[in-house]
Amino acid sequence: MCGIAGVVAHQNVNQELYEALTVLQHRGQDAAGIVTCEGSQLHLRKANGLVNDVFRTSDMLELKGTMGIAHVRYPTAGCSSSAEAQPFYVNSPYGISLAHNGNLTNAAELKEELFIQDQRHINTNSDSEILLNVFAHELQNLGKLKLNEEDVFNAVAGVHKRCEGAYAVVVMITGFGIVGFRDPNGIRPICFGQRETDLGNEYMISSESVAMDTQGFKLTRDIAPGEAVFIKKGGVIHTKQCADNPRLTPCIFEYVYLARPDSIIDNVSVYKSRLRMGEKLAEKIQKIRPDHDIDVVIPIPDTSRTSALQLANVLDVKYREGFMKNRYIGRTFIMPGQQERKKSVRRKLNAIDLEFKGKNVLLVDDSIVRGTTSGQIIKLAREAGANKVYFASAAPPVRYPNVYGIDMPAVEELVAHDRTIEEVQQAIGADWLIYQDIEDLFESVKKRNADMVDFDAACFNQKYVTGTVSDEYLMKQGLNRSDNQKADKDLNSTAIGLHNN
Secondary structure, three states, rough: OOOEEEEEEEOHHHHHHHHHHHHOHHHHHHEEEEEEEEEOEEEEEEEEEOOOHHHHHHHHHOOOOOOEEEEEEOOOOOOOOOOHHEEEEEOOOEEEEEEEEEEEOHHHHHHHHHHHHHOOOOOOOOOHHHHHHHHHHHHHHOOOOOOOOOHHHHHHHHHHHHHHEEEEEEEEEEOOOEEEEEOOOOOOOEEEEEEOOOOEEEEEOOOOOOOOOOOOOEEEEEEOOOOOEEEEEOEEEEEEEOOOOOOOOEEEEEHHHOOOOOOOOOEHHHHHHHHHHHHHHHHHHHHOOOOOOOEEEOOOOOOOHHHHHHHHHHHHOOOOOOEEEEOOOOOOHHOOOHHHHHHHHHHHHHHHHHOOOOOOEEEOOOOOOHHHHHHHHEEEEEOOOEEEEEEEOOOOOOOOOOOOOOOOOOHHHOOOOOOOHHHHHHOOOOOOEEOHHHHHHHHHHHHHOOOOOOOEEEEHHOOOOOOOOOHHHHHHHHHHHHHHHHHHHHHHHHHHHHOOO
């Protein structure tokens, strides 16, 4: 779950890219980067940290050029080393920069192929660098000094043939243009839009439409699964389908948690889909417990607010803001380390006692992953004087790992894995626990887009839409994503940094 953006304009694009990253900051808080192209000269700034910490005035003044790409990173199986901050760059051929959101499930095989067959060295553990080198090799095979748009589309087609998994990508070819493309299943989101100026049309590609809204770009549409959109320097746009059998199976977790509610993804309003999730959940409660004794519905800020509000409306129960959030603490779902997540819950949320005291409270969250946050919040509610604490999840039980770019933990760290709902209820300390049904979740999202034939919902149903995920791969991913393994990687990274200093 990273955020990507690309802009082709008639004046410097550094400010547009910076603003886009601030809007996409929720998609990654580990590192940020921007690369711009001024004629044939590239200017790059990337480092660990939040966007407003990475880019100072002096950095922005150096980022000159009328086109560029940008990235905010959130680590999955990798470590938090600045060596994996994006965009990545390779000089041959032409000078190519890349920013990527997603995860390649055949990265290990590709890395070996690149070394043995293509004579290309990969310098980091990032699959994004592998993707960059695959694209670069496909272009290099053309053996041309001067490219055209068909050459770019042929290179994207070559990427589709070799790469498996999820990828939404922006690539900048120095002095030529920017291409955005999406994997043939359309798992991760990417869209493009246009802005009219006195000097001519300007274009933006981004992970979410909200990044365009803030910059005055009008959303044109999402990039289709398998499609590539090439914007030539100067503002000429070309599009082409580059995959043989594309189909739209977007990640359902984008609508549940990852995306901002004011974004439109694959022609579906994230906000409206979350409203419908609340409706469906309320209808389930009415069916299972028609004589419920819920006094008040309280959301766990921020992503559950929309669902919780609609749930309360349908149940005709009071809706109250019972937790105040410290906005300077990161999203606990993507924080490294269990101890850090536990500590951050109490730093992040504070209960308003009068909304809890003596009441039967229904807490609503978007999902339950490890159960760490849920358990801590239920404790907060009880300490604030709640009589009973019920808990509702707008998503089904998360029982399996995600392999397409979301940092789902090792399977044994998922609270719902190999547990019944009653056992999860006991584990998090709730008096009653209710989950969304997966059919209702699907209906909440696809109601406005009939082209959605299916979803990547593997974390709920263990159906991996690419059909290429083996048990061996899942086992390796689990080892890489466990908290202990990540801690070891970060320690090694820190030690290397100290040694180099």
